[in-house]
Amino acid sequence: MTTNEVTTPIESEPARETNYLNATTGIMSWLGTLDHKRIGVMYLVSVLMSFFVAGLFAMVIRIELMWPGETIIDQDTYNQMFTLHGAIMVFLVLIPSVPASLGNFVLPIMLGAKDVAFPRLNLFSYYLWVTGAVMAVAAILFGGVDTGWTFYVPYSTTGVDDRGAMDGVFFLTMAVFVLGFSSIFTGLNFIVTIHRLRPPGMTWFKMPLFLWAIYATGILQVMATPVIGITVLLLAVERTVGIGIFDPSLGGDPILFQHFFWFYSHPAVYIMILPPMGIISELISVHSHKHIFGYRFIAFSSVAIAIFSFLVWGHHMFVSSQSPLLNVVFSAITFSVAIPSAVKVFNWLATLYKGSISLNTPMLYALSFIFLFTIAGLTGLPLAVIATDIHLHDTYFVVAHFHYTMMGGALTGMLGGIHHWWPKITGRMYSEVWGRIACGLVFVGFNVTFFTQFVLGSLGMPRRYHDYSGPGWAQETTDLFHSLHFVSTMGSFIMALGFFLTAGYLIHSLFRGRRAPANPWGGRSLEWQCPSPPPVYNFAEPPHVGDCYDFSVLEWDEQEQGYHWRRDLAHDAGEA
Amino acid sequence: MILTNIMLAAAGTKIPGSIFGMPEQASTIAESIDWIYNFVNWICVFFFVLIVVVLVVFMFRYRRRAHIASTGGPTHNTPLEVIWTAIPTILVAPMFYFGFKGYMHIATPPENAYQIQVTGRQWSWQFDYPNGAKIFDGTLHVPVDRPVTLTMTSEDVIHAIFIPAFRVKQDVVPGKRTQLWFEATRVGVFDLFCAEFCGTSHSQMVGRVIVYEEEEFEQVIEDAANWIERVPDDKLHLAGVRLYNQCQQCHTIDGSPLIGPSFKETHDLFTSGGTQKRRLKDGSSVVVDEAYLLNSILNPLDQITVNSRTGKPYPPTMTAGLGKQLGDRRRLALARMIMQLDEVVTPDGRLRKVTEEDLDLVENPDAD
Amino acid sequence: MSHADAHPDFLRHHFHTPKQQFEAGKLGMWLFLATEVLLFGGLFCGYAVWRGNHPEMFKYGSQFLETKWGAINTAVLITSSLTMAAAVTAAQRDNRRALVTLLSLTLAGALVFLGIKYIEYSHKFHEGWFPGMKFYEKPDLQHAKTWDHSKPIIGNEPFTAAAGATGQASQSAAPTRGGPEAEPSTVALAAIGPAGLRPGALEPPQPAHDDHAEAHTTHPLQDPQRPRNAHMFFNIYFMMTGLHGLHVLGGVLLLSWLIIGAVKGRFSAQYFTPVDLGGLYWHVVDLIWIFLFPLFYLI
Amino acid sequence: MTTESPDNPPSSHGVGHIVPIKTLVATGLALLVFTLITVWAAKIDLGDLNIWIALAIAALKATLVVLFFMHLRYDRPFNGIIFVTSLAFVALFISFALTDTKEYAPDVDTGNAPRVVEALDELQQ
Ligand code: HEA
Ligand code: HEA
Ligand code: CUA
Numbered sequence A: 001m002t003t004n005e006v007t008t009p010i011e012s013e014p015a016r017e018t019n020y021l022n023a024t025t026g027i028m029s030w031l032g033t034l035d036h037k038r039i040g041v042m043y044l045v046s047v048l049m050s051f052f053v054a055g056l057f058a059m060v061i062r063i064e065l066m067w068p069g070e071t072i073i074d075q076d077t078y079n080q081m082f083t084l085h086g087a088i089m090v091f092l093v094l095i096p097s098v099p100a101s102l103g104n105f106v107l108p109i110m111l112g113a114k115d116v117a118f119p120r121l122n123l124f125s126y127y128l129w130v131t132g133a134v135m136a137v138a139a140i141l142f143g144g145v146d147t148g149w150t151f152y153v154p155y156s157t158t159g160v161d162d163r164g165a166m167d168g169v170f171f172l173t174m175a176v177f178v179l180g181f182s183s184i185f186t187g188l189n190f191i192v193t194i195h196r197l198r199p200p201g202m203t204w205f206k207m208p209l210f211l212w213a214i215y216a217t218g219i220l221q222v223m224a225t226p227v228i229g230i231t232v233l234l235l236a237v238e239r240t241v242g243i244g245i246f247d248p249s250l251g252g253d254p255i256l257f258q259h260f261f262w263f264y265s266h267p268a269v270y271i272m273i274l275p276p277m278g279i280i281s282e283l284i285s286v287h288s289h290k291h292i293f294g295y296r297f298i299a300f301s302s303v304a305i306a307i308f309s310f311l312v313w314g315h316h317m318f319v320s321s322q323s324p325l326l327n328v329v330f331s332a333i334t335f336s337v338a339i340p341s342a343v344k345v346f347n348w349l350a351t352l353y354k355g356s357i358s359l360n361t362p363m364l365y366a367l368s369f370i371f372l373f374t375i376a377g378l379t380g381l382p383l384a385v386i387a388t389d390i391h392l393h394d395t396y397f398v399v400a401h402f403h404y405t406m407m408g409g410a411l412t413g414m415l416g417g418i419h420h421w422w423p424k425i426t427g428r429m430y431s432e433v434w435g436r437i438a439c440g441l442v443f444v445g446f447n448v449t450f451f452t453q454f455v456l457g458s459l460g461m462p463r464r465y466h467d468y469s470g471p472g473w474a475q476e477t478t479d480l481f482h483s484l485h486f487v488s489t490m491g492s493f494i495m496a497l498g499f500f501l502t503a504g505y506l507i508h509s510l511f512r513g514r515r516a517p518a519n520p521w522g523g524r525s526l527e528w529q530c531p532s533p534p535p536v537y538n539f540a541e542p543p544h545v546g547d548c549y550d551f552s553v554l555e556w557d558e559q560e561q562g563y564h565w566r567r568d569l570a571h572d573a574g575e576a
Numbered sequence B: 001m002i003l004t005n006i007m008l009a010a011a012g013t014k015i016p017g018s019i020f021g022m023p024e025q026a027s028t029i030a031e032s033i034d035w036i037y038n039f040v041n042w043i044c045v046f047f048f049v050l051i052v053v054v055l056v057v058f059m060f061r062y063r064r065r066a067h068i069a070s071t072g073g074p075t076h077n078t079p080l081e082v083i084w085t086a087i088p089t090i091l092v093a094p095m096f097y098f099g100f101k102g103y104m105h106i107a108t109p110p111e112n113a114y115q116i117q118v119t120g121r122q123w124s125w126q127f128d129y130p131n132g133a134k135i136f137d138g139t140l141h142v143p144v145d146r147p148v149t150l151t152m153t154s155e156d157v158i159h160a161i162f163i164p165a166f167r168v169k170q171d172v173v174p175g176k177r178t179q180l181w182f183e184a185t186r187v188g189v190f191d192l193f194c195a196e197f198c199g200t201s202h203s204q205m206v207g208r209v210i211v212y213e214e215e216e217f218e219q220v221i222e223d224a225a226n227w228i229e230r231v232p233d234d235k236l237h238l239a240g241v242r243l244y245n246q247c248q249q250c251h252t253i254d255g256s257p258l259i260g261p262s263f264k265e266t267h268d269l270f271t272s273g274g275t276q277k278r279r280l281k282d283g284s285s286v287v288v289d290e291a292y293l294l295n296s297i298l299n300p301l302d303q304i305t306v307n308s309r310t311g312k313p314y315p316p317t318m319t320a321g322l323g324k325q326l327g328d329r330r331r332l333a334l335a336r337m338i339m340q341l342d343e344v345v346t347p348d349g350r351l352r353k354v355t356e357e358d359l360d361l362v363e364n365p366d367a368d
Numbered sequence C: 001m002s003h004a005d006a007h008p009d010f011l012r013h014h015f016h017t018p019k020q021q022f023e024a025g026k027l028g029m030w031l032f033l034a035t036e037v038l039l040f041g042g043l044f045c046g047y048a049v050w051r052g053n054h055p056e057m058f059k060y061g062s063q064f065l066e067t068k069w070g071a072i073n074t075a076v077l078i079t080s081s082l083t084m085a086a087a088v089t090a091a092q093r094d095n096r097r098a099l100v101t102l103l104s105l106t107l108a109g110a111l112v113f114l115g116i117k118y119i120e121y122s123h124k125f126h127e128g129w130f131p132g133m134k135f136y137e138k139p140d141l142q143h144a145k146t147w148d149h150s151k152p153i154i155g156n157e158p159f160t161a162a163a164g165a166t167g168q169a170s171q172s173a174a175p176t177r178g179g180p181e182a183e184p185s186t187v188a189l190a191a192i193g194p195a196g197l198r199p200g201a202l203e204p205p206q207p208a209h210d211d212h213a214e215a216h217t218t219h220p221l222q223d224p225q226r227p228r229n230a231h232m233f234f235n236i237y238f239m240m241t242g243l244h245g246l247h248v249l250g251g252v253l254l255l256s257w258l259i260i261g262a263v264k265g266r267f268s269a270q271y272f273t274p275v276d277l278g279g280l281y282w283h284v285v286d287l288i289w290i291f292l293f294p295l296f297y298l299i
Numbered sequence D: 001m002t003t004e005s006p007d008n009p010p011s012s013h014g015v016g017h018i019v020p021i022k023t024l025v026a027t028g029l030a031l032l033v034f035t036l037i038t039v040w041a042a043k044i045d046l047g048d049l050n051i052w053i054a055l056a057i058a059a060l061k062a063t064l065v066v067l068f069f070m071h072l073r074y075d076r077p078f079n080g081i082i083f084v085t086s087l088a089f090v091a092l093f094i095s096f097a098l099t100d101t102k103e104y105a106p107d108v109d110t111g112n113a114p115r116v117v118e119a120l121d122e123l124q125q
């Protein structure tokens, strides 16, 4: 429908057709918008800002650990740093990241719908997120939080002598509560949208796999998140007035808190990884210009992961003095999650087979996702084996594992998605050269930072340690840990440089980037059928729905620097 | 990991233990745990190498050459997909099984094990031996080749005992008694960490495990039970230096306030002979004398002191448990140490080294 | 394209048909109700675990709840659920007067329920059953009339607890060899636990000045037969009924809004989605109470 | 345009199903009766059984509410599936968590529980 958009050199920029970005102007037109695309963009900006803040905290952590002894911050500050780093990264960044930003943007378009089912709820979710973010800031201002992102009781309920104080922990838990509801409403909205707003012809098995992933995530968001809500509520009440459910001196059970926490927080890690997995399914297929391999297996594996993930939370509690029976049961079920994940990895590889692979930035991110996530998932296995987890639990091995999953997996996937849909969202192309360089830097830096931590963890370096020297420490141990920490910190500088570059060229592209064609990569799903950026209601008429991984209907247009429908097929392409 | 090892080896760092980075093995279970670890990791390495090789080969073999869609290739292949669903399913079964077996071994302490009681508190360990010896300095003395069971609980928040060389770890939970057992196979000194985040000085809640031959162990424990009794009264302040380990996380000797007031400050108040008083949280003030000191060690929460720099009360972190456990004579030793701080601190501000001779314990060398 | 010819006002632009919109709303509401179930599920779990650990607390504590009020409230909520369901039917039949009446009846039910809860709560507060340790630390002994001022309210508790636990510990501890330091307790257990961090918690409240001496009736909290921490029963009670009460309050707002809409004639046989969805919400509130009632009042 | 996808079948009548008032009133009465029964049943001492009876009656009542008041009987099955799933997760959560409480320091923290329960039982007889 947009194939005849005119290509224009950058120098002379004529006014564009109206699109969602320029349809209305003024700050209020953004803050009060009901357009899923604008809400998606607002989420994207907010989430990335939070990521940078939490990333900065991470750098402080890394610098502190570079040398033994107190390097730049004292113990308490350090404890607050990793708590805020973890909590922000998890609750403000990764949980909303892909679904609420990219998902919001592309989901209705991919379906061929005008908007999500409940646009006002969508905006409300966003403001809940903002409220949560503000409360997180309040937590920092009201004395900070030093409990770790897991808030284990009784440490988190007894930190201050004056109970009832509205302090950091209180605010952070309430922030988590609010953010939880933001996430619930997003998930709910997407499930309903997928169920009820599919246009005719868009059957379940014609949906892009990204939507399957979002759907599975939605299940998790709706079914697991309320539990973290009640958990933090109980925690806050326990801390302020001493309700006693978790307090052993009042007859409560501190281990019960861990059940509460992980009942949500384990599924939460799949809330983080499933949408990026969906992105990867898109990227791998589109950028190798080949039909995805084993559509149904991938689709069902998403749902399988979602369901299994409810049954394994206890694997975080192997040494917590959980009953041996549960330990064994949880260990056994944990492996079941590995199987659908394996299916995905193998199917992605098979998609590459006989493909026509363009190694552009999104694809590089997708490939590094496969590399990193494989390490991430495989190192989850020794953690799931109880006997070895007893040694590895709460060491840097776990830290490395979850950075590989969350950063190497989820965040890399998200970055791939951002680059993939950037032209669609902003209407601009970014610098491909810098994109590849930055991707390489992040990849290398990331591995140096966190692979080292696997070794560190195996050797026994416990996590959440401000220091690895001091009166009780043996000198050899200090030296050993020092050398590894040093390497790790060096890696994190490389990684930070990579992110710095990324931020630079993306911002640059907003102002200087080449105008993006409707379909720069040759994507076949519906969002590539509307102009870049899309108009307000996405499609004037329902677009043509077909096999969204059949790329043979597209052809390259040299002049436009993008793809369009093969002219000989134009008549059944459903174009106006 | 192999790669990093090579990298680090090149940089001159010695990595002990197995290729997957496990530390030295010093307990009966270590070997079997490492075996499981290697087993799982080799499977992982296999899949990782497989995946990466395939990835890289495809990446280059099917590089984009023109702007065309792919040359075809299958869109699905059900038998193949079933196979690669089944293979991991089959492989995880032994992983689980070995992990399960190893765990059952770890989780069932032998009947006749040597019993040690452990109490965790912010941020020190207390080890109680059957003969009445109480050890506060974070050193766990154990015999070699004999199963040892630690029965543990916490007085405040959750801690965890982690001895990497033994491959054991167990949370220490308030309101609960948890157990951990091991059998050391080598004489030596090993690290002991607190592995559950427990607040400010979590990273300093570390100690040692010292493994002895049986006779030596008996001797050490015997000594630990009664050395303080044998210290003459006039040397008690020196004995206090040896007990200071468990105080140092919170109380400095150089005047800077940490979590609790510095001993230096308290000492100065003491030597002022009552002209300067200690300010308390409730607004009153108190003369620092021996009675006050003994009482504050025993009942730290009785009179909460105000931080003289910030004017805020110190957090009530120090539980009564610690002071009680010490016993009269150790409390006295610590009080004396504070009172005579100038005698135990060297001019450059460090604690004096206290030897057996200093304490008149020579004829029976002490290893506490 | 039928939406071009019939696109009524209430139909939002991104839906094609009223039916699609209705069913979207309904699905959304059911999903939301699922989250409510899980939210309360957490509390039910806390209840189950706590009760599993301390049946005696529950047995003792529930004596102080009045089954009468609970039962009346159950009946009230059921009736208001009935009127709500009938209201939906009325809306579907375009019967505006019945709709307004039935919604108002439902609202009345909600208010009665809250009123009764208010009576119950204030009664409990008056008796000194507060939610949370915090409030037990500072009972207003001076103005209270129902308890013996000379006896501590909870002060004895953690102490006896600690003593009991240590006693047990010393029995089960490994044999101790006599010696100057072989103090009886080697492992000071648990019960003093985190309370150790919180100085006030352990101190018995100061006996009040005896100028209200006429009130020397022993309060249940001072009952020597009382199980340890029995007042903690009321914490879970207040948590669960409190959260439920907040939902009722939410229902009150929702119902008022629906009534206004109904009076203004916004709902019709074609468009009764808000009434229907509001009804679903209200029924879930009822549903939760159906479980809370036996779990607290009928032990 | 009508939206017809596999889970969006065309339906014969308009939006939603109308439940007759009669059905609703019958349901309401049944609920009230069950409430009476449960109060009465609680008065008989059946030991551990009491709680289960009370819960069974509550579950029955809940089913009635869901099926008739909430129209689930006439609704799309998918909505029911959602609801049942949420209940299943709650059950899962509670059962796992309860399995663990056996581990909760039985020897440390029973306090004076057994004695009091006995005493109370005696009082009630
Ligand atoms: C996005 C986040 C994410 C993801 C996807 C995962 C995925 C997995 N995680 Fe991870 N995990 C975390 C985030 C994540 N985790 C976090 C944040 C923590 C710590 C929290 C804290 O304490 O602060 C944690 C901690 C954690 C623990 C607890 C460790 C401890 O504290 O002691 C365990 C234990 O079982 C575990 C296991 C697993 C497993 C088995 C998977 C599986 O899903 C992995 C499946 C994938 C694969 C297996 C790879 C692909 C398959 C193949 C290449 C084929 C070959 C496979 C086989 C032969 C089986 N994780
Ligand atoms: C989304 C999840 C996520 C992500 C992306 C990250 C990213 C990073 N994390 Fe984080 N981390 C967690 C989630 C995450 N982390 C969690 C949940 C914990 C556990 C907390 C707990 O124990 O409670 C944790 C804990 C944790 C620890 C362990 C602390 C401890 O246990 O003592 C460490 C230590 O190295 C660490 C490091 C890093 C680093 C170096 C990055 C880097 O990848 C960050 C890179 C990003 C930037 C650097 C910002 C962008 C760049 C710029 C703004 C350029 C300029 C800036 C500078 C050069 C300073 N993290
Ligand atoms: Cu004790 Cu960490």
Ligand SMILES: [Cu+2]
Pocket: A265, A266, A269, A312, A313, A315, A316
């Ligand atoms: Cu997990």
